[in-house]
Amino acid sequence: MISLKHNSLYQLRIDKVFEFILSILAIVSAAILVVVFCFLVQESIPAISDAGLFRFAFDETWHPGEGKYGMLPMLVASVLSMGGAIFLALPIGLACGIFEVFYASRVAALVFRLAMALLAGIPSVVYGLWGLTVLVPIISLYQPPGASLLAAILILFLMILPTVAISVSASLRSVNPAYALNATALGLTKSSTIYKVVVPSIKRGIVGGCLLAIARALGETMAVLMVAGNVSMFPQSIFDPVRVLTANIALEMAYATDIHRAGLFVSGLVLTALILFIAWISSRILLPEGRQ
Numbered sequence: 001m002i003s004l005k006h007n008s009l010y011q012l013r014i015d016k017v018f019e020f021i022l023s024i025l026a027i028v029s030a031a032i033l034v035v036v037f038c039f040l041v042q043e044s045i046p047a048i049s050d051a052g053l054f055r056f057a058f059d060e061t062w063h064p065g066e067g068k069y070g071m072l073p074m075l076v077a078s079v080l081s082m083g084g085a086i087f088l089a090l091p092i093g094l095a096c097g098i099f100e101v102f103y104a105s106r107v108a109a110l111v112f113r114l115a116m117a118l119l120a121g122i123p124s125v126v127y128g129l130w131g132l133t134v135l136v137p138i139i140s141l142y143q144p145p146g147a148s149l150l151a152a153i154l155i156l157f158l159m160i161l162p163t164v165a166i167s168v169s170a171s172l173r174s175v176n177p178a179y180a181l182n183a184t185a186l187g188l189t190k191s192s193t194i195y196k197v198v199v200p201s202i203k204r205g206i207v208g209g210c211l212l213a214i215a216r217a218l219g220e221t222m223a224v225l226m227v228a229g230n231v232s233m234f235p236q237s238i239f240d241p242v243r244v245l246t247a248n249i250a251l252e253m254a255y256a257t258d259i260h261r262a263g264l265f266v267s268g269l270v271l272t273a274l275i276l277f278i279a280w281i282s283s284r285i286l287l288p289e290g291r292q
Contacts, residue, residue, distance in 0.1 A: 036272070037269075037272060040265055040268050040269040040272060041269060043261075043262060043265035044262055044265045044266045044268075044269050045262070046258070046259055046262040047064075047069070047259050047262035047263040047265070047266050048262075048266065050259050050262075051067075051069045051259070051263070055068075055069045055070075056069045056070075056071045056072075056263075056266060057071070057072050058070070058072070059071075061073075061232060061233075062074065062232045062248070064256070064259060064260035064263045065260060069263055069266075070232070071245070071263075071266070071267060071270065072234075073232050073233050073234045073242075073243075074232055074242075074243050074244055074245045074248050074267070075245060075270060075274075076234060076235075077149065077152075077228070077235065077242035077243060077244050077245075078218060078244040078245045078246070078271070078274075079274075080149060080153075080235065080242075081149060081152040081153050081156055081217070081224065081228070081242070081244060082156065082214060082217040082218050084149075084153035084156075084157070084238075085153050085154075085156035085157040085159075085160055085213075085217050086160070086210060086213060086214060086217065088153070088154075088157040088161075089157050089160050089161045089163075089164045089213060090164060090206075090210060092161060092164075092165075093161055093163075093164025093165040093167075093168055093209070093213075094164070094168050094199070094206065096112070096116075096161075096165040096168070096169075097164075097165050097166075097167075097168030097169040097171075097172055098168070098172065098194060098199075099112075100112045100113065100165075100169050101169055101172040101173055102172075102190070102194055113166075113169070116162040116165050116166050116169075117162070117166070119158070119161070119162040120162035120163060120166065124159065124220060124221070124222045124223040125222045125223065125226075127155055127158060127159055127223045128155065128222050128223035128224075128225070128226035128227060129226065131151055131154070131155045131223060131226060131227040132147075132226045132227055135151055135154060135155065135227065136148075136151050136227055139151055139239070142239075143239040145229065145241060147227055147228060147229035147230075147241050148227075148228065148229055148235075148238065148239045148240055148241055148242070149228065149235045149237075149238045149239070149240060149241075149242045150238040150239055151227040151228060151229075152224045152227055152228040152242065152244070153238070155223050155224065155227050156217045156220060156223070156224065159216065159217070159220065159223065160213035160214075160216055160217050163209060163212050163213045163216060164209045164210065164213050166209070167205055167206070167208060167209025167210075167212065168202070168205065168206060168209060170205065171202035171204075171205025171206065171209075172198065172202060172205075174202075174205075175198050175201055175202060179193075179197050179198060179201060180193050180197065180198060183196075183197045207282050207285055208282075210282075211278065211279060211282050214275075214278055215275055215278075218246075218271060218274065218275060219246060219271070219275075220246060221246040221247060221249075221250045222250070224244050224246065224247055225244075225246075225247040225250060225251070228241060228242050228243065228244060228247065229241020229242060229243070230242075230243045230247060230251065231243055232248070245267045245268075245270065245271055246271065248264070248267060249264050249267050249268060252264060
């Protein structure tokens with residue numbers, strides 16, 4: 001009995017220590033986010049004080065050296081490229097996950113997981129190089145110049161597809177098998193069980209995977225910089241060249257000074273705020289009914 005009490009107390013202490021370590025790590029992670037956000041705000045203040053938020057939204061173009069701070073075309077390009085990529089990646093990633101878990105053989109599923117892991121690990125500059133040398137010339141055959149919003153969407157789609165597919169696959173494998181067994185007992189076909197029972201039960205996993213994919217798409221720099229054309233203007237079609245906010249920061253930070261430099265930090269602040277807003281929307285979607 002003494003030995004059992006000793007073991008119980010020991011396990012309780014281990015649990016308390018583990019809980020304490022996890023709490024510290026969570027606090028540190030949140031503190032890092034707060035520090036980064038505060039740093040962006042501090043560095044952005046000179047530009048906001050000099051130009052005002054109104055000019056960042058409504059100036060016609062981006063030429064900080066001439067006192068023009070039009071960021072809206074680049075923000076629109078960032079959102080459109082991300083939105084187009086997610087629009088393609090979500091249904092295809094969901095289909096890939098369903099195929100791997102429910103239809104593929106054991107060998108095919110293993111090959112699929114390895115392929116997705118490989119695609120997820122390819123450096124973004126390699127995607128950009130492929131897009132610049134293969135995808136852009138193909139698009140230019142139909143609509144010059146080729147470097148365009150469409151090229152950015154397709155490159156981002158290829159980059160985030162593994163994230164969505166892997167998240168969906170992991171969520172599907174974690175579903176309680178009793179769901180499928182009960183649905184089959186009620187007379188549902190395999191496809192009906194998947195789409196009406198299993199898939200709705202992994203809503204959190206799908207939204208979580210999409211959030212990760214959105215964050216990567218909005219934060220991607222090099223690949224989009226290489227294929228988008230880098231022209232700061234509102235796109236009239238998907239074949240028009242565009243410049244996203246991340247590419248603008250990468251292109252100009254090396255030589256930017258004073259207010260120009262602060263304006264680039266405003267771009268980073270806007271991107272961070274956009275990611276936080278999307279995360280907030282996702283959390284609202286995932287809240288149980290009655291708590292929203």
